[in-house]
């Protein structure tokens with residue numbers, strides 16, 4: 001029995017997947033690392049440090065821990081510069097309606113974003129009050145595809161994983177949802193999200209009434 005819906009943020013609710021992508025691409029260019037869309041796809045939903053490690057797979061030399069920290073924070077600066085100017089207009093079409101319809105149906109809502117910038121983004125988008133629980137990414141030790149973040153969201157809602165549904169735009173996220181023992185709704189392209197239980201082109205197509213009956 002479905003009692004809660006756990007949303008990813010970047011690429012599901014907010015139009016930030018492209019902003020993360022652009023920030024990584026800029027950094028890669030600066031340090032002479034090749035960056036194509038297939039690398040970009042692998043970074044989706046993956047936390048900052050794990051994303052950097054994926055990027056550095058292509059590096060010609062090794063980087064020290066100190067250098068890696070500096071690179072990760074440089075990427076975050078690029079990202080933050082863009083997010084500064086964000087507002088409700090950067091919600092993906094239908095996102096607010098999708099979350100509100102879940103609440104109206106009497107279900108709980110949570111956010112499971114790997115982003116440490118999620119609280120800032122929720123404020124800027126004007127949707128912080130639509131979530132019963134927001135996972136603090138600072139307390140998550142294992143990045144998606146590990147189930148930890150979706151399990152933490154279910155626990156925060158006071159629900160069993162089997163009572164929750166996860167909504168994701170990234171392959172790593174779908175894997176995380178499934179390992180947590182939940183059904184997964186994939187938002188985006190079939191190529192990237194083949195494992196999803198239900199695939200939708202965008203969050204505007206999310207219809208809670210069709211999932212609860």
Ligand code: G16
Nearest residue numbers: 009010045046048113114115116117
């Ligand atoms: C998001 C993005 C990832 C990003 C990660 C960490 O996760 O999809 O590309 O690397 O957060 O973000 P930050 O550097 O802001 O902490 P999600 O889970 O919302 O898709």
Ligand code: MG
Nearest residue numbers: 008010011045
């Ligand atoms: Mg995402």
